[in-house]
Amino acid sequence: MKKLIAIVLCVLMMVSAVACASKPAATESQTGTETKAAQGKVFNIYAWNEEFKGFFEKYYKVPEGVTVNWIINPSDGGVYQQKLDEALLNQATAADDDKVDMFLAEADYIGKYVNSDYTMGIDKIGYKNADTMYEYTIKAATDDKGVCKGVSFQCCPAAVIYRKSIAKDVLGTDVPAEVQAAIDTWDKFDAVAAKAKEKGYYMTASFAETFRTFSNNCTMPWVDANNNIQFDPMITAWIDQTDKYIQNGYTLTAGVWDQEKTNEMFKTGKTMCFFGPAWYYNFCMTNAMDPENGCVGDWSIVKGPQAYFWGGTWLLAATGSDNTEMLKDIFETFTINEEVCENLVKNENQYPNNTKIAEKFANDPTYGNTAILDGQNDIAVFAELAKDIKWENHTNYDQLLNEGLQNKLQEYFKGNVDKDTAMKNFYNYVKETYANLNVPQA
Amino acid sequence: MEKKSRTVKRRRSGVSYAKWGYIFIAPFFLAYFFFTLVPQFLTIYNSLFENYRVGLTQVGPNWVGLDNYVALFTPEADGLVRILKYSSNTAILWVLGAVPQFVIALLLAVIFTSYRLNIKGQGFFKTVIYMPNLIMAAAFSMLFYTLFSNVGPIQIMLENAGIVDHSFDFFSFRITVRGMIALMNFLMWFGNTTIVLMAGIMGIDQSLFESATIDGANTIQVFFRITMPLLMPIFVYCLITAMIGGIQMFDVPQVLTNGRGEPNEMTRTLVMYLNGYLRNKNYGMAGAISVIIFVITGILGGIVYKMLSAQYKEPKRHRDRGKGGNVQ
Numbered sequence: 034m035k036k037l038i039a040i041v042l043c044v045l046m047m048v049s050a051v052a053c054a055s056k057p058a059a060t061e062s063q064t065g066t067e068t069k070a071a072q073g074k075v076f077n078i079y080a081w082n083e084e085f086k087g088f089f090e091k092y093y094k095v096p097e098g099v100t101v102n103w104i105i106n107p108s109d110g111g112v113y114q115q116k117l118d119e120a121l122l123n124q125a126t127a128a129d130d131d132k133v134d135m136f137l138a139e140a141d142y143i144g145k146y147v148n149s150d151y152t153m154g155i156d157k158i159g160y161k162n163a164d165t166m167y168e169y170t171i172k173a174a175t176d177d178k179g180v181c182k183g184v185s186f187q188c189c190p191a192a193v194i195y196r197k198s199i200a201k202d203v204l205g206t207d208v209p210a211e212v213q214a215a216i217d218t219w220d221k222f223d224a225v226a227a228k229a230k231e232k233g234y235y236m237t238a239s240f241a242e243t244f245r246t247f248s249n250n251c252t253m254p255w256v257d258a259n260n261n262i263q264f265d266p267m268i269t270a271w272i273d274q275t276d277k278y279i280q281n282g283y284t285l286t287a288g289v290w291d292q293e294k295t296n297e298m299f300k301t302g303k304t305m306c307f308f309g310p311a312w313y314y315n316f317c318m319t320n321a322m323d324p325e326n327g328c329v330g331d332w333s334i335v336k337g338p339q340a341y342f343w344g345g346t347w348l349l350a351a352t353g354s355d356n357t358e359m360l361k362d363i364f365e366t367f368t369i370n371e372e373v374c375e376n377l378v379k380n381e382n383q384y385p386n387n388t389k390i391a392e393k394f395a396n397d398p399t400y401g402n403t404a405i406l407d408g409q410n411d412i413a414v415f416a417e418l419a420k421d422i423k424w425e426n427h428t429n430y431d432q433l434l435n436e437g438l439q440n441k442l443q444e445y446f447k448g449n450v451d452k453d454t455a456m457k458n459f460y461n462y463v464k465e466t467y468a469n470l471n472v473p474q475a
Numbered sequence: 476m477e478k479k480s481r482t483v484k485r486r487r488s489g490v491s492y493a494k495w496g497y498i499f500i501a502p503f504f505l506a507y508f509f510f511t512l513v514p515q516f517l518t519i520y521n522s523l524f525e526n527y528r529v530g531l532t533q534v535g536p537n538w539v540g541l542d543n544y545v546a547l548f549t550p551e552a553d554g555l556v557r558i559l560k561y562s563s564n565t566a567i568l569w570v571l572g573a574v575p576q577f578v579i580a581l582l583l584a585v586i587f588t589s590y591r592l593n594i595k596g597q598g599f600f601k602t603v604i605y606m607p608n609l610i611m612a613a614a615f616s617m618l619f620y621t622l623f624s625n626v627g628p629i630q631i632m633l634e635n636a637g638i639v640d641h642s643f644d645f646f647s648f649r650i651t652v653r654g655m656i657a658l659m660n661f662l663m664w665f666g667n668t669t670i671v672l673m674a675g676i677m678g679i680d681q682s683l684f685e686s687a688t689i690d691g692a693n694t695i696q697v698f699f700r701i702t703m704p705l706l707m708p709i710f711v712y713c714l715i716t717a718m719i720g721g722i723q724m725f726d727v728p729q730v731l732t733n734g735r736g737e738p739n740e741m742t743r744t745l746v747m748y749l750n751g752y753l754r755n756k757n758y759g760m761a762g763a764i765s766v767i768i769f770v771i772t773g774i775l776g777g778i779v780y781k782m783l784s785a786q787y788k789e790p791k792r793h794r795d796r797g798k799g800g801n802v803q
Contacts, residue, residue, distance in 0.1 A: 110734060111754055115754070118528070118531055292624070292626045293624075293626045444737060447647055449737065458739070461557060462751075465757075466751070468760070469527075
């Protein structure tokens with residue numbers, strides 16, 4: 034009898050263990066058989082934040098019967114890329130409904146996905162690039178063979194966004210044209226920084242605030258053909274400038290995304306200039322739009338000392354997607370659909386990837402940004418800058434190299450370490466992150 | 476009569492219950508074998524390959540022998556060997572947290588179990604000191620970051636009180652960052668240690684304490700002559716598990732410094748280093764570091780065990796013999 038009980042117990046234990054292990058497999062095969070129709074019922078989107086999700090849910094009508102899954106992982110430290118890579122590498126064997134259908138990529142690493150077989154040409158889904166799109170957004174999504182793999186719903190020319198009240202105090206004027214005249218070269222910008230300092234203000238609120246104006250104007254890529262890390266003179270210039278700004282107290286040691294910096298956008302902030310494109314408003318300037326402590330209307334925008342662009346979100350079509358019609362639909366909605374593009378400007382403070390709509394707003398005397406600016410036509414400023422954006426010298430390594438350089442140098446700017454040590458820490462970080470890259474022998 | 480005894484005999488020889496014991500513990504050993512032991516050997520094997528991913532491209536695995544280990548121990552131009560730096564960081568961080576952890580835990584355990592003090596509301600205190608351990612380490616760490624960041628309440632309070640100026644940053648000093656990490660580890664673990672040590676002390680025969688007191692031993696003598704020697708097996712167990720945990724320290728410093736180990740990588744631990752390599756699925760280097768951590772853990776565990784248990788084996792046996800004599 035006891036023997037029998039023991040056997041029964043043992044069997045039960047084994048069965049429960051096996052049952053636990055095999056459950057997920059069973060459901061997987063189930064969902065696999067469900068979707069043999071031409072178009073899938075599940076649409077999986079990989080993204081690193083909720084920005085596009087917001088627009089998507091507002092402006093795109095999901096076809097009936099399709100479930101949209103958002104898989105969102107933070108970009109910081111390359112987590113998003115890791116998770117996405119994992120999913121793409123499993124793409125071939127995944128069940129149809131588990132396959133990535135569309136994913137978002139940023140300027141800093143879009144090349145990695147565009148130049149791989151994990152993305153498919155948008156001509157395959159029946160989408161044709163509209164001639165209203167900005168040239169650089171197409172180039173960024175085009176691989177070495179000339180196949181375009183995705184579209185961007187935004188164009189990201191970036192400018193200087195300044196506090197009018199502080200400009201008035203420092204320069205005696207807050208009129209954009211006059212402010213622009215006062216800061217249209219880096220030398221002049223430095224001179225204004227000195228003046229601002231005298232009056233008790235900061236010129237910028239982060240040591241890395243101006244980083245993109247330099248890094249996106251580099252004349253050579255981060256990594257050469259032989260996998261050697263190379264420092265563009267522009268990057269060196271940024272380090273020198275920041276060095277000076279920190280020493281003179283023109284800026285803070287906070288990082289671009291740090292709370293210490295964004296706190297400077299409150300009414301009580303002491304910082305005159307911020308550097309960013311249109312997405313910067315919603316993404317970084319929520320403190321400025323705070324109903325109680327913010328300062329809506331105390332902002333204007335000018336070109337600044339150097340034209341540049343920053344970031345941008347591309348929508349890429351993943352190879353193996355079973356929702357090609359929906360992909361095409363989404364791409365069209367956010368690039369060609371004029372109503373949506375207009376709404377992106379009017380309601381979301383975006384700069385659309387549609388020259389026609391952009392020109393329309395730029396030339397519309399009745400249009401003005403009141404969400405954060407004083408009613409100035411910011412689209413006109415951005416439109417001027419957007420014409421000159423070039424897509425060159427980008428590598429697949431940009432995100433983590435830019436991030437690492439800033440993190441390691443921040444310690445130097447804070448005074449924790451000397452410059453040599455900071456650079457050595459950076460090189461070590463590079464070796465750790467990308468074993469294939471060669472760093473200068475420190 | 477004879478019949479009965481025969482059946483008993485037959486039963487004994489026919490059914491071996493020991494077999495069932497083995498069967499019941501088999502799942503653990505199977506799980507251990509497949510999920511711990513095999514991966515362990517695979518890690519060692521993998522550490523001998525160049526094997527990483529660059530973006531979506533896989534490099535390797537290529538056999539490189541001990542190259543990964545050589546790379547880890549090759550000094551940089553100024554003589555810095557990073558893995559040694561991270562090892563010493565880990566050791567310092569652990570010791571800073573563990574010393575107060577064990578001192579306070581021992582003290583509390585002795586106080587709580589003292590038959591003379593007989594403290595009321597023990598359940599309450601035990602729950603409270605265990606509380607910090609219930610919070611996820613990452614959340615706890617995040618809390619500390621928020622408190623001490625340069626826009627956090629503590630900084631603002633100190634600034635308003637005129638003690639520090641705005642340029643002061645808790646995360647710029649080795650001592651403050653390490654202090655925070657040690658404090659968190661201490662807070663999280665002293666309650667746990669206290670409860671285990673209490674269980675150990677309560678397992679000691681009360682009459683020993685009583686007779687020692689009658690013989691005129693004071694509290695300190697009782698602690699060092701009776702409590703500690705008899706508690707030693709449990710104490711060593713606590714110490715070794717705490718040490719293994721310490722060598723694997725990761726979440727608290729990782730979250731507190733956002734993975735950077737600031738200032739100047741002074742709070743970067745071995746496992747944070749390991750994690751840095753896993754970013755690009757660099758299984759070769761990560762494997763080599765894992766093996767090194769394993770070896771360090773093994774050696775240190777062995778040393779602690781030998782030192783402490785050897786020291787107390789002799790007197791214990793001695794006293795047992797003496798006690799036995801008395802009873803006879």
